[in-house]
Amino acid sequence: MILLVILVPFTLGAVAFAWPDNRTRPALLVAGAIVHVLGIASLWIQPEGPVMNGYLFLDAAGKVVLTTSSVLFLASAVYAQGYLRHRSDRDNRVFVGGLLVLLSAMTTVGMAQHLGVLWVAIEITTLATAPLIYFNHNPRSLEAAWKYLLVSSLGIALALLGTFFLALSGAGPDGPKSLLLGDLIRAGPQLSQPWVRAAFVFLLVGYGTKMGLAPLHSWKPDAYGEAPGLLGALLAGGITNFAFLSVVRVLQVTTAAGEGAFARDALLGLGLLSMALAAVFMAGQRDFKRMLAYSSVEHMGILAVALGLGGSAVTGAFYHVLNNGLAKGVLFLTAGNIHRAYGSKRIDDVRGAARRLPVSGPLFLAGFLAVTGTPPFSPFWSEFMILNGAIASGRYLVAGLFLLFLAVIFIGMGATVLHVVQGSDEGAPVVPGFRETWLTAGPPLLLMLAVLALGLWLPRPLMGLFTAAARLVTGA
Amino acid sequence: MGAWTDMAFILVVVLDLFLLASSRLGAAIRAVALQGALLSLLALLLTGSGHSVGHMLVVAGGAFFIKAVLIPWLMFRAIREMAIRREMEPLVGYVPSMILGGVGVVLSFAFSRGLPLPTNEMHPFLVPTALATVWTGLLLVVSRRKAVTQVLGFLVLENGVFVFGLLLTDFMPVMVEAGVLLDLLAAVFVMGIVMFQINREFASLDTDALSSLKD
Numbered sequence: 001m002i003l004l005v006i007l008v009p010f011t012l013g014a015v016a017f018a019w020p021d022n023r024t025r026p027a028l029l030v031a032g033a034i035v036h037v038l039g040i041a042s043l044w045i046q047p048e049g050p051v052m053n054g055y056l057f058l059d060a061a062g063k064v065v066l067t068t069s070s071v072l073f074l075a076s077a078v079y080a081q082g083y084l085r086h087r088s089d090r091d092n093r094v095f096v097g098g099l100l101v102l103l104s105a106m107t108t109v110g111m112a113q114h115l116g117v118l119w120v121a122i123e124i125t126t127l128a129t130a131p132l133i134y135f136n137h138n139p140r141s142l143e144a145a146w147k148y149l150l151v152s153s154l155g156i157a158l159a160l161l162g163t164f165f166l167a168l169s170g171a172g173p174d175g176p177k178s179l180l181l182g183d184l185i186r187a188g189p190q191l192s193q194p195w196v197r198a199a200f201v202f203l204l205v206g207y208g209t210k211m212g213l214a215p216l217h218s219w220k221p222d223a224y225g226e227a228p229g230l231l232g233a234l235l236a237g238g239i240t241n242f243a244f245l246s247v248v249r250v251l252q253v254t255t256a257a258g259e260g261a262f263a264r265d266a267l268l269g270l271g272l273l274s275m276a277l278a279a280v281f282m283a284g285q286r287d288f289k290r291m292l293a294y295s296s297v298e299h300m301g302i303l304a305v306a307l308g309l310g311g312s313a314v315t316g317a318f319y320h321v322l323n324n325g326l327a328k329g330v331l332f333l334t335a336g337n338i339h340r341a342y343g344s345k346r347i348d349d350v351r352g353a354a355r356r357l358p359v360s361g362p363l364f365l366a367g368f369l370a371v372t373g374t375p376p377f378s379p380f381w382s383e384f385m386i387l388n389g390a391i392a393s394g395r396y397l398v399a400g401l402f403l404l405f406l407a408v409i410f411i412g413m414g415a416t417v418l419h420v421v422q423g424s425d426e427g428a429p430v431v432p433g434f435r436e437t438w439l440t441a442g443p444p445l446l447l448m449l450a451v452l453a454l455g456l457w458l459p460r461p462l463m464g465l466f467t468a469a470a471r472l473v474t475g476a
Numbered sequence: 477m478g479a480w481t482d483m484a485f486i487l488v489v490v491l492d493l494f495l496l497a498s499s500r501l502g503a504a505i506r507a508v509a510l511q512g513a514l515l516s517l518l519a520l521l522l523t524g525s526g527h528s529v530g531h532m533l534v535v536a537g538g539a540f541f542i543k544a545v546l547i548p549w550l551m552f553r554a555i556r557e558m559a560i561r562r563e564m565e566p567l568v569g570y571v572p573s574m575i576l577g578g579v580g581v582v583l584s585f586a587f588s589r590g591l592p593l594p595t596n597e598m599h600p601f602l603v604p605t606a607l608a609t610v611w612t613g614l615l616l617v618v619s620r621r622k623a624v625t626q627v628l629g630f631l632v633l634e635n636g637v638f639v640f641g642l643l644l645t646d647f648m649p650v651m652v653e654a655g656v657l658l659d660l661l662a663a664v665f666v667m668g669i670v671m672f673q674i675n676r677e678f679a680s681l682d683t684d685a686l687s688s689l690k691d
Binding site for chain 2 (some may be wrong): 150153154157158160161164167168169175177192195198
């Protein structure tokens, strides 16, 4: 089953490149998504041991991220049916094929237990994403794709150097001479500590670039702003979460080697910086898709802060991966609908979305409330858990800054969102022939209901999974 | 033998500095190609008793083909088809970037002295050369405007990573090395395609024209 959920999307991706008919090709996305969701569900019911000599294995941390992305991909795949029908003028061969290859690569990241395999899979996600950002084939999307490719490639090259450092740290006479996660963690203190420390710096910069942590986030506003909404959802709720998972893997090794305190301080610093930067750039943002990009910077910052705090905050981090992923799905998919209904993503042009788009408009507002941590939506609980972790460990300054940034971001983002949603849409640009359909409004609605349901009631197995995932990192 | 290896390492660093000071694209591409050839030579020269010779031949041959032949050829084709002007207009001037590069070389030697290798050392110049080359690559990417030069910078960065990877040939699976080469090819391939598109859209390969997305 582990190999199946990697190979089926990949094969379907190849089929998509060969498929002759532009109108029926998007159906392959739904086929791939359904197989993937069923495969992950079967791995929930019947867990499997490691395969391929232990290179691939679905552990608790991978399961959290992979389940989130699987659900998000299904929602995006259904949404894509409506979206690509609306954009039937454009050849969708590369788009559909690329998305399926991306799903396959993301699944590999989720299951990789070998840092070399992990690195290769992360590289493939980058290569698969760049052409997707260029879907609209205009100068602005070209610029965004170029920036994404260049900045991500730099990050990936540095991550490779970091991976080499880590391999070297275990190359001593007693070392494991391996990049398998299990071997490295078992070797623990036998690894050469200075090299582990150097490796962590390079790997954090490398995978941090893919996560979009400040100050390595420069690709994010452009890529999210120019990419189609559903790709934004997969970037913000999928790829960046997998980059977070890669950082978690590195942190597992670093902690086992006895350099955990240094690593956590670095994460805490980058996380708080990301939240601060998001707060600054969120205020007065005139483009609502770019605003969502800064929201993604903020939430990756929250995840980094939680990892940096350690202890119970790490459980909150994995909970937040799920909540943020689903809420970002709502925001990006509805933002895509609003963008198409007005033909603009500038808030000077867009107003009264609640009136023009009776489902997507209110959902955009609800998604904003959820993602900024308003009860009873589920992100509130995960952010609360992280804050609690900060206070429990006596980090009052961190807790205070965390709350301050959340409050500033709530106000800054709220101003933009309310401007888009409220009021009358008279005088705003009209795109003839656009109508909201269930294919484009249904998926974000279901995601929103999931965010609400998870906020009201968290099933015990899920909580158990978050705790198990956190235990991998904290070792407690 | 030892003198040749020393020479090869020194030449790699000299090429780094040359690239930082070079204003002509053709010369820069040739320098990167030469650097790639030197790397494959180094891979052979450093083959000790512990390695399987066949494996090293494959790695060296692959590196030579991709780094010294294929990619330079692609780059030459790209600049010919786009009829790019000779000189590059750097954000950071040639002299300052040379100085920064020199500082990088010194720091690389200091860094590798401070971090003793846990394994037996292959060559005292290996780690500093790798780090200096990575640093040069980073400098080139951030301080140059032309898309072609940025790709060249990325190649130099990858060359540095490759030099460091030579340390691991004893125990790294082949797959990861193949990943290095594959990555290089794939990255430039995609970048090349994007470059052609940039050309079509802007009729120039100046990434400064790519600045409508700002906050």
